[in-house]
Amino acid sequence: MEAAHRDQAPEGRVIEAGELEVRIADALVLAAGRPLNLSVREYGLLVALADRAPRIVSRDELSATVWGNPLRDGDRSVDVYVHKLRAKLEEALPSWQFIHTHVGFGYRFDAVPLHGFHIPATTR
């Protein structure tokens, strides 16, 4: 109904993005081949985002998917866990960027190698 590839094998798929690999069936995340230790929320968030790439996912949809209920007013849980997830991903793969913020819209998953070159203006 939504992402085409998600209709196929909802739980038997493997998501690959740069040096990152998510084996849904095993709830296993590999960073450059080494397993990553994620909590339930962190894992849920990663799958929810990666699964919907490259689209922008709203906080409300993330909350509904990972937490099971719509975002209450003032709830910062999603932000906090995006932060934790980013921290673990960066520690494992410092030269990649995976979660991108779209102010006013939500977050978007996309594996971007941070190689040497630098960008002039926007986009940190």
Added chain:
Amino acid sequence: MEAAHRDQAPEGRVIEAGELEVRIADALVLAAGRPLNLSVREYGLLVALADRAPRIVSRDELSATVWGNPLRDGDRSVDVYVHKLRAKLEEALPSWQFIHTHVGFGYRFDAVPLHGFHIPATTR
């Protein structure tokens, strides 16, 4: 309600114009395949204009659509945001021009390739 093609899939459509692609459902804008970071107002303006192309859209209609209220006397918000949007589009796609001014009437969206004249494909 207004433009014919907008009656179809109000939120599931994809607007393509030259190297620019707007995925309404995802609030995602791609410039030559790379995602663009637009603010809420910038995105709203782009959609409002692209959605109505090739028609000239008055400031008042843009204000009503994007800001939710008619243009107050002396309000320059629309002009300012057209400028910001142009800046981001030009940075991403320097060889294209998208927003055209019609003095006394408003703005019009149309993808025009600048120097190298090629791949027009669409009507002009």
Added chain:
DNA sequence: ACCAGGCTTTCACAACTCCTTCACGGGCGG
């Protein structure tokens, strides 16, 4: 039942981006 350790939620503040408004300047027509 108690404890230890990790996980989750909440809170407060910092940092950052966005929105609005103002101000000035150029182009054009009367």
Added chain:
DNA sequence: CCGCCCGTGAAGGAGTTGTGAAAGCCTGGT
């Protein structure tokens, strides 16, 4: 010359997101 319209840069306040830490929960082991 004057007025109107639009382009453009800047400033301040408003709103959004990043971040560290405290407090609450839950679970497995003893």
